[in-house]
Amino acid sequence: MKAILQNEYGEVNVLTYADVEIPSIEKNELLIKAAYTSVNYADIKKRIGKKGKGNFPLMLGLDVSGTVEKAPENSTFSPGDRVVAFPKNGSYAEYVVANENLVFKIPDALSMEQAAAMPTVSFLSYILIFEIGQVKPTDTIIVHSAAGGVGSILIQLAKIANVSKIIGTVGSLEKESYVLGLGADFVYTYDTFSKEVLKLTNNIGANVIFDSCAGNITSKSLECLAYYGNLVQFGNSTGKTGNMSTSDVHSSCRTISGFSLGTTRKFHPERLRAIADNVIELFSSGKVSLPVAQVFDLKDARLAHALIESRNYKGKILIKM
Incomplete structure (x- = not known):
């Protein structure tokens, strides 16, 4: 699969478009075929990082919209389910893995694009x-x-x-x-x-x-x-x-x-389940929406980061897989 990785901290040129293996799932995890991911200011801070040695290669990204590709036995999820998720090792990739506690089903009425703008x-x-x-x-x-x-x-x-x-x-x-x-x-x-x-x-x-x-x-x-x-x-x-x-x-x-x-995703993910139901209903009913400023292809992640850093945008910036 294709993914965006970085092997050092720094400016946008540290982001590289690379071929990597599709990740495997462990107990209570789902493999998700990604449609879109959002770009958040936290991604910029993580990319710049601090001086010293990091855990490289590093993949950025907090959330994703897509469809379940693989699910464990007795899961409440099935292949083909439309979802939003908080992946465990970044989201700038065509396939991601997330714990079931951090995956949420979305209705057909909610587009993958608007869904990706939503979670974080x-x-x-x-x-x-x-x-x-x-x-x-x-x-x-x-x-x-x-x-x-x-x-x-x-x-x-x-x-x-x-x-x-x-x-x-x-x-x-x-x-x-x-x-x-x-x-x-x-x-x-x-x-x-x-x-x-x-x-x-x-x-x-x-x-x-x-x-x-x-x-x-x-x-x-x-x-x-x-x-x-x-x-x-x-x-x-x-x-x-x-x-x-x-x-x-x-x-x-x-x-x-x-x-x-x-911090809440890490220590109290169960707290997000009821929140997800409320937020997804607000978005799917059109009571709340988030304008999408621009959508970039995965290979153009550097351009997405440059736009975020310019602060010359309104709404949300997405990356399409």
Whole structure:
């Protein structure tokens, strides 16, 4: 089969289009013939890696849509089942292996393309909105990186939850119309959002802030987080650490919450089953969708990564097998 591998950390040229053996399955695993995989910012971070020796060759990719090729005896899955999955050793390949606990059937009404755009960003967004953030209709919320995959879903889910004021932040107001179209009420840039939110809320601030950026965005978020508010931190796309102190939280009764979908897949995969049912229903019914910015062939994975790093896109970037 064809796959994208890397044998060192670095820029996009470390990604190579290669012939590899189709993987074999072990107990409680499925072999999946991949249709599409999504490209996530986590792929960029993993590709760049850290100095030192890695576990090479390395395959990137978090999720995949496709059909079951092989299943063990007494499995609840059968060959031909349409699924989305979180593979165990990357997803940039024509065939992948995933544990049954991390494979989810999808209906015929959901296209393979839209299904591939869904798993990582939508499972994550659903948990962030309804479990970690616990948003209420009376809330004012901020969604950072609102034009990205997670941001796009967070805004739509907040709309479904009837959140009072939904504020999206972007690097450039060229993305304003896109974010407003998703359901946001206001869109500000990273440079101005803190002051604008305080002005909008009569200096009360936002009740819940969803932060995937970290760095100085975290500090600015704390400037406009309301008393008893919740800063939900789930990434650091800036590549910089967000700084805070105990005085930022105790006297104001504010909360800092952290969440990682990767950690949850590893330690509590069973937690995702009910989430999957809800998310798949929302997508298959058309209540939530994720615009696909561009689809690249597997051999052009380098171009997909270059587009992600440019941040000049809206929605989700996919790789077609």
